[in-house]
Amino acid sequence: MSHVADKPAKLDYIAAAAVPTAALAAWQALFDTAGLSAGQQVFINGAAGGVGSFAVQFAKWKGAVVVGTASAEHADFVRDLGADQVVDYHAGRVEDAAQDMDVVLDAVGGDTLDHLWALLKPGGILVTLIAPIPDDAPTLHGVRAVRIITRPDGTELAQIAALIDAGVVHPVVTKVLPLADARRAHELSETHHTAGKIVLRIAPDPEEARRAA
Ligand SMILES: NC(=O)c1ccc[n+]([C@@H]2O[C@H](COP(=O)([O-])OP(=O)(O)OC[C@H]3O[C@@H](n4cnc5c(N)ncnc54)[C@H](OP(=O)(O)O)[C@@H]3O)[C@@H](O)[C@H]2O)c1
8 A cells, every 4th residue: 555645736835844743543432433524522632733634624524513621822712623612621611511522632642532432422433643542441431442653644634635725624734844844843733732744944035045046
């Protein structure tokens, strides 16, 4: 199976670089693992992040009702991506803000995982991208739970590229840094509060190259 697909025609290389890992993680969690379908309710923990921003758009495209967590600073951003409800996780317990979810996608992990089980309806599914699932938690809560590791998949990437070219979803690039600032990119990422994706530019900026010539 091919691991690659053509770049979406609509995107430049910077925006295209923001797609594969984050979009495939969201796609494989929501569709391959959870089997999300139209009319279902999905809760996205970490909706403003690189993975979450794709997950909100994919779930909405599928016809699901989408609830996502974000800080107040990113609430409008997540709403604009298509979320029906945004839960400010600083404002109270997330389990008091949403219930009866068919699917929970966890892109945050840590202590937040403990609060996600109660959001699910019986038989619902939690998919986490982060840490191993505690052995007893799914049985205790009467739900299913899977941790996934994203795999390369050219066929899925081509489907995602088609959705981008159709204007259904878009990558969100919040910062572009030169490769020499890779350390700065990691520091920003490790704040765990950037929205969308940070992209490192490897080739010289064509604009700057033109000006320098
Ligand atoms: N298993 C895999 O194959 C796989 C694949 C891709 C990614 N991952 C992992 O998945 C995680 C998410 O990746 P990412 O690229 O989406 O990360 P990211 O872009 O760094 O996520 C940052 C976002 O997380 C949100 N956030 C931080 N703390 C939160 C909390 N307590 N509750 C809700 N949201 C919170 C922030 O929202 P606010 O700023 O609004 O607080 C921020 O927008 C990372 O740990 C990454 O390593 C795993």
